[in-house]
Amino acid sequence: MKKWERAINICIQLAENNTAKFRLGSVALDKKGVICSIGVNSTKSHPMMAALAKEYGHKDQIGLHAECESILRSKVEIHSLVVVRLLKNGKIANAAPCPICSELIRRHKIKNVIYSNSFENYTWEKRA
Numbered sequence: 001m002k003k004w005e006r007a008i009n010i011c012i013q014l015a016e017n018n019t020a021k022f023r024l025g026s027v028a029l030d031k032k033g034v035i036c037s038i039g040v041n042s043t044k045s046h047p048m049m050a051a052l053a054k055e056y057g058h059k060d061q062i063g064l065h066a067e068c069e070s071i072l073r074s075k076v077e078i079h080s081l082v083v084v085r086l087l088k089n090g091k092i093a094n095a096a097p098c099p100i101c102s103e104l105i106r107r108h109k110i111k112n113v114i115y116s117n118s119f120e121n122y123t124w125e126k127r128a
Contacts (some may be wrong), residue, residue, distance in 0.1 A: 003033030004114055008122065012092075013086035014040050014066075024095055025084045026066035028110075031079040039069025048072065052100045067101045071108055080112040081105060096120045097122060 007027040014025025018040045025041040042064045048063040067083050086097035097105060097116040104114060105127060113125045 004080065007035065007080075007082040008084060008114070010035070010038065011082050012086065014038060014123045015084055015086040016090075016106065022085065022089075024083060025067035026070040026081065026083045028074045028078040029082070030071040030076050031081075031082040034074050036078055037065045037070045037073035039064075039071075046072065047113065048104075049100070052103055054084060056099050056103070058098075058100060065098065066095075066102055067097055067103050068089075069106055071110075076111050078108060080114065081110050083113070083115040085116055092116045092120045096123070 001044050007029055010027050011025035013084065015023045018128055020041040020043060021072045022041050025109045028036040032041050035081045044064050045062040046064045049064050049068055053059055071078060083095040087093050094117050097113060111127060113127055114122055
């Protein structure tokens with residue numbers, strides 16, 4: 001099993017156990033594919049999330065997103081970020097990073113972003 005496939009499985013487990021309205025799980029990987037941190041969507045706010053939301057005109061979108069939590073929790077440089085969203089019926093759904101999360105990904109120079117899409121599949125984007 002490839003390291004990013006293992007990360008997808010962990011994201012699915014995180015999303016399954018998430019009680020937030022939008023059930024997302026995120027895993028950050030270093031250059032060697034070792035897990036740096038994990039994150040889930042939360043209604044809790046974070047000053048950085050609130051500042052970025054204000055900057056992008058989304059003042060109401062201050063809950064901490066899964067990808068932002070995993071970025072903020074990492075103590076090492078992140079090379080890849082994996083994000084999965086599950087619907088209440090357990091189906092995989094679109095987890096493309098929003099503009100706020102995309103900005104944080106850009107600022108942290110994360111090279112690869114892998115996220116679930118609406119076709120119950122995954123999209124791999126090379127960035128930075």
